[in-house]
Amino acid sequence: MAAPPQKLRWGELEEEDDGGDLDFLLPPPVVLGPDENGVKKTIQYRFDEEGNKVKVTTTTRVRKLARARLSKRALERRSWAKFGDAVHEDVGSRLTMVSTEEILLERPRAPGSKAEETNIAGDVLAAAGKAGAVLMVCRTCGKKGDHWTSKCPYKDLAPQTDGFIDKSLGPETAASASGTSKGTYVPPGMRGGGDRSGVEMKRRDENSVRVTNLSEDTREPDLLELFRAFGPVSRVYVAVDQKTGVSRGFGFVNFIHREDAERAINKLNGYGYDNLILRVEWATPRPN
């Protein structure tokens, strides 16, 4: 296999020699450096028009700027020994490389807990699960043994815990509810007697606003920033391609109050955001 031709930059091209065939009489060119300042010296010889031997010294600075920009720490890192896949790399290459090594991450545990304790707890859970459905406790309505949280008929009425709830709504705790057993979470709809009949329930999804034509790098916090000005927001969602992680360019914002959603639609539809014109309209509720 022939080596690929080395691509020369114009600055590296040899000077055109007009000395003709007598070049072999001249000493070979000498290249000195580059030194630590990136200064390279080239000493060449040629014949001038009158046939005199002339020494030509060229001084060039090579990569001076790039070197100057390296911090002390970066320079220090260059002297580190290679490890992992890079051990087998060419010793002279100082380039960063992409590794295919498997990196095992530790599973986060509760602070202070030991791995063994976790396993024991797991066994206990497994045993209890076999014995009955005591552990099937819906986190939304607190009902035991009937359904999982995802199947809860009231799941869309549950308060959000994803951090996007407007803090001005104030914290609601089980302690503020009446008739609760100690330490048990009581969802808002079940408070005050637990009789659901006649309680006006509005699906969270109802004040859902669809936002399209988002720029690719718009994320949920950005949407929240934009929409929270109109009133308390219960949920923000940006559709993301599961494979690539890039935004699909649309999302949803749910408002607690329908009027706020309406104002947001009126104000923000057609609004320029990140060089794009937003489309903001009512969302058709998700199937399910």
Place this chain on the structure above:
DNA sequence: TATGAGCGC
């Protein structure tokens, strides 16, 4: 391009 994701049985 264009109407959403998800845990424990």
